Amino acid sequence: MSALSAVSPRRRRTDQAARAALGAGAAIALVPLVLVIFYLMKKGLPAWSWHFFTSDPTGSFLGDAGGIRSAIVGTLVLVAVAAAMSIPAGVGVALYLVEYGKAKRFAGLIRYLVDVMTGVPSIVFGLFVYTVLVITSIGGGFAAWKGSLALALLMLPVVTRSAEVVLNLVPDSLREAALALGAPRWRVIFRVVLPSALPGLVTGSLLAVARAAGETAPLLFTAFAVFGLSVDPSQEINSLPVQIFNDARQPRDVIVTRAWGAALTLVLLILITTVVARLATRRSRIA
Amino acid sequence: MHMNRTNITALGVSGVVALGLAACGSSNNGTGSSSSASSGGGGAASSINGAGATFPQPVYQQWASDLKSQGLTVNYQGIGSGGGIAQFTSGTVDFGATDAAMKDEEVKAAEKKGTPVHIPSVFGAVTVSYNVPGAPKNLKLDGGTVANLFFGNIKTWNDPAITKLNPGSKLPSTKVTVCHRSDESGTSKLFTTFLSDYSAEWKSKIGADKTVKWPTGTGASGNSGVAACVKQNTGAVGYVEQAYALQNGFTTAQLKNKSGNYIKPTLAATAAAGVGLTVPADLRFDSINAPGAKAYPIASATFLLVYKDMCKAGLAKPKAQAVVKWLDYVVGPGQQVAPKLDYAPLPASLLAKDKAKIAGLTCDGSPLKAG
Amino acid sequence: MEAGALEEGRPSGPRGLALRGSALSGLPDRALRLGLLALAALVLALLVFFFIELANQSSLAFSRFGVFGFTFTNNWDVSRNIYGALPLVVGTLITAGVGVLIGVPIAVASALFATELCPRRLKTLLTLLIDLLAAVPSVVYGLWGIFVLIPFLKPVQQSLADTFSFLPFVGGHVAGPSYFVAGLILAIMILPVVAAISREVITTVPAEHKEAALALGATRWEMIRMAILPYSRAGISGAAMLGLGRAIGETIAVTLVVGNAPQLGKQIFDQGYSLAAVVANEFGEAASVPIHRSALIAAGLVLFVLTLIVNAGARLYVRSGAPEGVRR
Numbered sequence: 001m002s003a004l005s006a007v008s009p010r011r012r013r014t015d016q017a018a019r020a021a022l023g024a025g026a027a028i029a030l031v032p033l034v035l036v037i038f039y040l041m042k043k044g045l046p047a048w049s050w051h052f053f054t055s056d057p058t059g060s061f062l063g064d065a066g067g068i069r070s071a072i073v074g075t076l077v078l079v080a081v082a083a084a085m086s087i088p089a090g091v092g093v094a095l096y097l098v099e100y101g102k103a104k105r106f107a108g109l110i111r112y113l114v115d116v117m118t119g120v121p122s123i124v125f126g127l128f129v130y131t132v133l134v135i136t137s138i139g140g141g142f143a144a145w146k147g148s149l150a151l152a153l154l155m156l157p158v159v160t161r162s163a164e165v166v167l168n169l170v171p172d173s174l175r176e177a178a179l180a181l182g183a184p185r186w187r188v189i190f191r192v193v194l195p196s197a198l199p200g201l202v203t204g205s206l207l208a209v210a211r212a213a214g215e216t217a218p219l220l221f222t223a224f225a226v227f228g229l230s231v232d233p234s235q236e237i238n239s240l241p242v243q244i245f246n247d248a249r250q251p252r253d254v255i256v257t258r259a260w261g262a263a264l265t266l267v268l269l270i271l272i273t274t275v276v277a278r279l280a281t282r283r284s285r286i287a
Numbered sequence: 288m289h290m291n292r293t294n295i296t297a298l299g300v301s302g303v304v305a306l307g308l309a310a311c312g313s314s315n316n317g318t319g320s321s322s323s324a325s326s327g328g329g330g331a332a333s334s335i336n337g338a339g340a341t342f343p344q345p346v347y348q349q350w351a352s353d354l355k356s357q358g359l360t361v362n363y364q365g366i367g368s369g370g371g372i373a374q375f376t377s378g379t380v381d382f383g384a385t386d387a388a389m390k391d392e393e394v395k396a397a398e399k400k401g402t403p404v405h406i407p408s409v410f411g412a413v414t415v416s417y418n419v420p421g422a423p424k425n426l427k428l429d430g431g432t433v434a435n436l437f438f439g440n441i442k443t444w445n446d447p448a449i450t451k452l453n454p455g456s457k458l459p460s461t462k463v464t465v466c467h468r469s470d471e472s473g474t475s476k477l478f479t480t481f482l483s484d485y486s487a488e489w490k491s492k493i494g495a496d497k498t499v500k501w502p503t504g505t506g507a508s509g510n511s512g513v514a515a516c517v518k519q520n521t522g523a524v525g526y527v528e529q530a531y532a533l534q535n536g537f538t539t540a541q542l543k544n545k546s547g548n549y550i551k552p553t554l555a556a557t558a559a560a561g562v563g564l565t566v567p568a569d570l571r572f573d574s575i576n577a578p579g580a581k582a583y584p585i586a587s588a589t590f591l592l593v594y595k596d597m598c599k600a601g602l603a604k605p606k607a608q609a610v611v612k613w614l615d616y617v618v619g620p621g622q623q624v625a626p627k628l629d630y631a632p633l634p635a636s637l638l639a640k641d642k643a644k645i646a647g648l649t650c651d652g653s654p655l656k657a658g
Numbered sequence: 659m660e661a662g663a664l665e666e667g668r669p670s671g672p673r674g675l676a677l678r679g680s681a682l683s684g685l686p687d688r689a690l691r692l693g694l695l696a697l698a699a700l701v702l703a704l705l706v707f708f709f710i711e712l713a714n715q716s717s718l719a720f721s722r723f724g725v726f727g728f729t730f731t732n733n734w735d736v737s738r739n740i741y742g743a744l745p746l747v748v749g750t751l752i753t754a755g756v757g758v759l760i761g762v763p764i765a766v767a768s769a770l771f772a773t774e775l776c777p778r779r780l781k782t783l784l785t786l787l788i789d790l791l792a793a794v795p796s797v798v799y800g801l802w803g804i805f806v807l808i809p810f811l812k813p814v815q816q817s818l819a820d821t822f823s824f825l826p827f828v829g830g831h832v833a834g835p836s837y838f839v840a841g842l843i844l845a846i847m848i849l850p851v852v853a854a855i856s857r858e859v860i861t862t863v864p865a866e867h868k869e870a871a872l873a874l875g876a877t878r879w880e881m882i883r884m885a886i887l888p889y890s891r892a893g894i895s896g897a898a899m900l901g902l903g904r905a906i907g908e909t910i911a912v913t914l915v916v917g918n919a920p921q922l923g924k925q926i927f928d929q930g931y932s933l934a935a936v937v938a939n940e941f942g943e944a945a946s947v948p949i950h951r952s953a954l955i956a957a958g959l960v961l962f963v964l965t966l967i968v969n970a971g972a973r974l975y976v977r978s979g980a981p982e983g984v985r986r
Contacts, residue, residue, distance in 0.1 A: 011877055018879035019775055025767020026776075026784060029853065032846040033791050039806050040798070059363070060352060061345035061628065062534060093701050096694040110698050113705045119969040121907030123934050124958045127941060128708055131715055131955065134379060135945055137601065141379030142336075153708075156701070186690040214795025217909045217938050226336070226362045236336060236362070241797045241910075248801045248914060249507065251514040251535045256805070263798040270793050369943035376946030396946050464833055469918040471736065471943045496737040505833050505929060506918040508939065519809075520834065 040264045047261025057243065057258075059227045065254050068262045070229040074238040075269075077231050078144055078223060079213050082151035087205045089152075090159025097160075098167040099189060111164075117157040125153045126218035134222060144230075144237035147223025151215060155208040162204025166197045199280045206277030210270045216241035240266045331608035334360035339371020339384030341510040342411055342474045343589040345530040346630045347384070350621045354613065361613055365509055369471020369497045375403070375592045378601045381610050383592035386411075386473025387497050388571035400601065401594035404648070405570045406641055408617050410561050410631040412552040413478050413585040416537035417524040418517050419444050421459040425551055427452045429543040430485020430584070436524055437465055437482065438489070439503030444522065465504025466516035466525030471497040473589065474510055478526045480575045481585045526585075529557070530628045544584040545576050552583050558631035560586035570640060588633070591617065598650040607650045614645045716956035718949060728953070729960055734920040734931075736940070741953035743960060745922045749837065749930035750961070753912060754905035756841025756926070761848045761905075762898045768849075769856035774882060785857065792850035800914030803843045808834045808915060815839075815927045830925040835917035837930045843911050848901035855900060855976070859893030860886055896976030903968040907961065909934035933961040 007015075051067055058066035093110065101107025129150040134142060170193050178188045194201070224236040225246065231237075240262055247259035337347075344365040351361035366374070368385035375383025376397045388405055389397065397403040415433055417426070422444060428436075432448050435441045441448055445458040468475045476497045483490035493499050507516045510531050517525040518535055529552050532539050541549040550556045560577040573587045591614065594600035597607035618641045622632040633641065648655050719741060720728055731742025772784050815832040823829035863886050871881040887894075909932075917929025918939060937954050944950035 007875070007877055011880070015877035015879040018882075022767045022771040022775060025764050026771035029764050029768040029788055029849055030784075032849070033787055035806065036791075036794055036799070036802050039802060043805070058352065059348045061348050061530065089697060089701065092694055092697040096698040100691055100694060101698070106698075110702055113702065115973070116966060116969075117705065119903050119907070119965045121909060121934050121958075121961055121965060123907075123909045123937050124712070124962055127937055127955060127958050128711060130941060131951070132711055135377050135951075137378055141377075184684075185687040189690065210793065214797070216795070216797045217934075220938060221942055224336075224338075225364055228334075228360060228362065241795060244797045244801060245910060245914075248797070248804055249509065249512045249515055251511055251518045251531070259801055260805075263801050267794055267798055270795065271790075274793055366942050370945075373943050373945035373947065379945070393946070462831065470939060494737070498736045500735060500737075500921075501919075505835060508918075 040260065040267060043257065043260035044264030045261075047257045048264070052258070052261055056229050057227045057238070065252070065258055066227070068240065068243060068258065068265065070227065070238040071240045071243040071262060072265065073229060073231060074144070074223075075213055075240045075266075077233065077237060078148050078151060078219070078239055079209055081145055081148035081233055082155060082212050083205065083209055085148060085152035086155040086159055086208065090156050090205075090208075091163045091201060093156075093160045094163035094167055095189065095193075097164050099185075099193070114157045114160050117153075118161065121217075122150075122154050122215050123217040125150045126220060126222055128153070129218070130221045140234060142222065142224035142236045143234050144223050145233040147219045147237070147239070148233070150218035150222050151212040154215060154218060155212050158208040158211060159205055162207065163197075163201055166200030166204060167193065169200065170196045202280040203277045206273050206280065210273040210277065213273065214241060214266060214270055216245050220245075240269075330605065331359070331612050332603070332605040333358060333609070334362060335381040335606060335609045335613060336362045336364075337371075337382040337384060337591075338364040338366050338374050338380045339592070340368040340386045340473050340589055341365035342368070342386045342413075342472075342477075342528045343384065343409060343630065344510070345528075345534070346409055346411075346621075346625050346628050349624060349628060350613075350616060353620075353624065354616055359609055359612055365511070367468070367470040367497075367509060368473030368476070371592065372397075376400070381602060381606055382613070384408075384589065385592060386587065386589040387476035388573065388590060389592070397594075401596050401599055404593050404595050404644055406591040406593065406614060406617070406644055407570060407588040407633060407637060408591050408621075409625045409633065410557050410574070410586055410588050412529045412557040412560075412583050412629075413474055413481075413526050414529050414532045414537070414539040414552045415524065415542065415585075416514075416517050416527050416532045416539050418520065418537065419459060419461055419522055421457075421461075422538070423453065423456045423458075424538045426456070426538075426540045427543070427549045428540045430481060433540075433542070434482045434486035434489045436463060437467070437502070437504065439463075439465065461522035464520045464523040465501075466513045466520070466523050467501045467504045467506055468498070468508070468513060469506030470508050472510075473497060474526065474528060475499065477573065477575055477585055477587050480573065484576045530630070533629060542584050544580075544582055545578050546580045546582075548580060550581065550583045552586075554626055554629045554631055556581055556583035557586045557629070558634075559583070561588070561631060561634045561637070564634070564637070566637060566640065570637075570644065586631075588637075593648065595647065596649045596651065597655070602650075604650050607648075607655055611645065611648060611655045614648075618642055618645065712955060712959050712962065716952055716959045718952035719956040722949065728956055732922055734936070736920075736943075736950065739947070739949050741949070741956075743933065743953075743957055745920050746931050746933045746936050746957060747960065748922055749916070750906055750932040750934070750964070752837045752926070752930065753840040753844055753916065753932055754902055756838060757844025757848055757905040758898060758902050759845075760842060761845030762852055762901060764845070765849050765852035765897075765901070766856050766894055769853050769860055770882060770886070772853075773857055773860045774886070775878065785854075788853050789850050791846065796847070796908060796910040797914075799843050799847060800911040803839060803911060803915040807842065808839055811839055811842075819925065819927050827924070827926050830927060832927045833917070833929060835915050835929050836927045837916065837923060838926050840912045840916040840930070840932075843915055844905040844908055847908060847911065848904050851904055852897045852901040855897035856890070856894050859890040859897065859976075862893075863889045892975050896972045896974075899968055899972030899975060903965045903972060906968060907934060907965050909938050913938055933957045933964075937961075 055067040056070040371383040479495040513525040559582040732744040733742040867885040871885040913935035919929040
């Protein structure tokens with residue numbers, strides 16, 4: 001068969017069938033997204049109202065079920081504290097790996113362990129914090145900061161890995177130039193490396209935040225749940241994922257609707273965070 | 288934000304220090320869920336946390352919202368009786384709640400922190416609710432038949448075992464779907480105690496406990512989970528506390544009691560189960576299969592759990608005072624509120640015993656007064 | 659004095675003009691280096707403590723039932739405090755297996771379509787939409803599963819069970835929640851990850867390979883089959899294994915739709931359980947019962963080891979199959 005002979009009908013048919021199959025596969029991949037978004041909006045939007053966002057769940061068996069205000073505030077508190085714990089630590093570890101550790105054995109060990117951590121199921125982190133901190137009553141029983149700690153453990157490897165990638169992208173020439181001008185090492189890091197890497201660091205951190213905001217399992221028996229509004233990190237706190245998890249298993253229609261409304265709110269929050277994260281990198285690029 | 292040295296180091300230090308402080312734990316917090324929420328000046332705290340049975344959750348939540356206007360926030364989470372006992376024993380909640388009185392081993396485990404005190408709060412009824420369009424309301428069922436339903440031996444609703452007890456009723460041929468609890472539940476204990484009383488096979492093969500190896504069916508979490516299961520499945524049968532059946536408009540079965548009468552789960556029938564009880568000194572009892580002629584066979588009391596010496600068990604004094612305030616309400620005005628949700632108030636003799644127990648609660652040795 | 663060059667300890671690069679002299683000017687550098695080192699060591703210590711604690715707390719269960727006894731006995735009996743995790747392990751593997759069986763082909767098909775067959779403009783949109791699936795949290799998938807997927811699938815599952823009842827593991831009465839539904843939701847959840855990695859792997863196929871195939875007169879599909887798939891097979895296998903690892907560890911979506919029955923189901927449409935789901939459901943009740951708590955932690959450890967093995971395998975595949983350029 002010369003390279004220029006015509007394609008036999010059989011091969012053409014196979015080609016068309018295969019293309020159709022691949023196209024079908026791609027289309028099928030989109031179906032769940034469409035369905036999830038469709039039902040989220042269909043069932044979640046009716047729950048949205050002023051009352052929904054400004055009142056707390058009442059826990060009442062009959063009558064007014066209340067809204068999700070304490071859940072939204074709770075998620076914001078939990079994630080903020082988790083971010084404060086994990087982002088400095090994660091960026092710090094990445095800085096160590098990129099600037100000082102490099103190919104050393106210790107750094108390799110840390111890299112490997114961080115990689116391993118990304119595969120740990122989130123429930124195991126919750127279990128760990130529960131057995132080490134909650135049952136032993138260190139610092140009280142259930143507390144929001146313990147939930148945040150479990151979330152921070154989840155976020156740490158994500159922040160570290162993305163920060164490491166971004167920091168590695170900062171060209172060595174920048175570092176060398178700064179050093180050549182007489183800057184000490186720490187100044188090079190804080191005035192040259194980190195600022196250039198900042199958009200990427202922000203993106204990685206916000207993506208980790210978006211991931212943590214949606215997690216339920218680590219919070220179940222660390223932050224527990226309350227109905228009322230609270231911002232105290234030393235007390236139990238409500239959160240959107242736990243609220244949805246509990247409401248999803250209730251028989252009352254109005255509560256199930258509230259679960260959908262909360263789900264839509266949570267997905268929207270995560271989407272906004274993700275979009276902001278990606279915009280941060282778009283603003284300035286590293287060559 | 289300007290990423291200068293100060294900001295970075297501050298953030299980093301704070302993050303690490305946060306972890307460090309957290310790990311060390313502050314000595315003044317102590318154990319238990321004592322917190323900064325307690326008000327100053329020796330008064331009762333403004334909020335307490337409890338967790339446990341979903342059986343009484345409707346009425347506990349009603350009482351909680353009543354107390355809110357009096358300045359006390361009671362945060363109650365329904366995690367099942369097993370969870371209530373476990374969290375009470377670990378000291379992560381200020382009070383626990385369970386429909387199944389603590390077993391001896393559970394009491395022993397709790398004794399590490401102090402003497403657990405059972406405080407019966409109300410009587411409730413476990414209904415056998417079903418979702419079978421076309422079936423008559425208030426089907427007559429007896430213990431053996433219910434056991435067979437939950438064994439999976441009865442596969443359709445027009446099975447002879449059911450039609451025999453309901454002559455003259457037309458039953459559809461819908462397939463039976465069983466709904467039961469997946470978590471450790473006092474409601475399960477009450478229900479399986481009833482089944483064990485009437486089915487030797489159930490007693491020997493499955494037994495009566497907060498959690499058993501259910502031969503068939505879908506597991507759901509909490510009374511509300513089972514209610515959701517019944518609601519969402521045509522042909523479903525499940526056991527839920529009366530309030531949940533009312534909330535969702537379920538049809539409930541009439542059950543044959545010890546005297547041979549078929550009894551509907553009503554407020555009166557629930558109260559009748561509490562008549563003429565002999566109760567041990569530690570108030571651990573159940574009234575399943577009560578002898579009264581009009582008594583509903585699966586009705587029993589549910590308990591609040593507190594430690595006799597709450598402060599030694601880890602509560603700060605203001606919290607302990609707030610818990611006593613809650614308990615006073617439960618055995619006081621709360622008893623009048625309960626019937627609105629079809630929970631029967633405690634008989635006078637039991638109420639008196641409750642009040643005595645509450646009066647005996649102490650904080651580091653000295654008796655507590657309601658704050 | 660701190661080295662001025664990028665390599666530690668090698669004063670090869672240019673030094674500042676006025677940096678000699680007081681030891682104090684090296685202090686911030688030393689402090690930073692030690693500080694970051696301490697931080698890394700702290701994280702290391704935390705992780706080591708994490709593993710030690712898990713092993714320590716699970717030792718009670720493992721010593722009472724034996725490691726193999728615990729993992730492979732079919733008897734999870736909470737009331738009698740007998741813990742054999744086989745139904746959980748099998749449930750985890752079945753649901754994750756179904757998820758991978760359904761999800762990976764679709765993900766790879768979409769990746770191939772996006773990189774090779776799709777018009778440029780559509781490609782960004784398509785990849786964006788598939789990546790969007792990753793933004794939906796687990797609990798929302800579970801909620802959707804309970805109220806949309808299960809009611810829709812109940813008749814479908816029942817008719818599949820009836821039509822194919824001659825096959826092993828197919829048949830029986832369908833209650834709604836099942837291994838199958840859980841597997842389906844897991845397939846949806848691993849789609850974005852597997853698709854993203856597959857896309858990356860496929861993009862690294864050198865253009866020369868593809869052009870050579872096309873120059874020989876291959877049709878588009880034949881080019882994919884001859885040039886792309888062999889080259890990216892290892893990377894795609896790695897992606898599939900990462901998806902499997904993700905599916906194994908998924909907790910909340912699974913517990914909401916799998917039925918939570920600690921028994922070994924006989925059919926794919928039966929209710930089941932998984933290691934992660936049992937931990938989530940029972941650890942509130944296990945707080946004060948040491949053997950139960952230890953059994954749950956042991957289950958968590960088994961789960962963790964499973965994901966470790968799968969992810970390690972995945973890393974090997976991805977790294978071996980994809981040369982520089984794919985960093986995972």
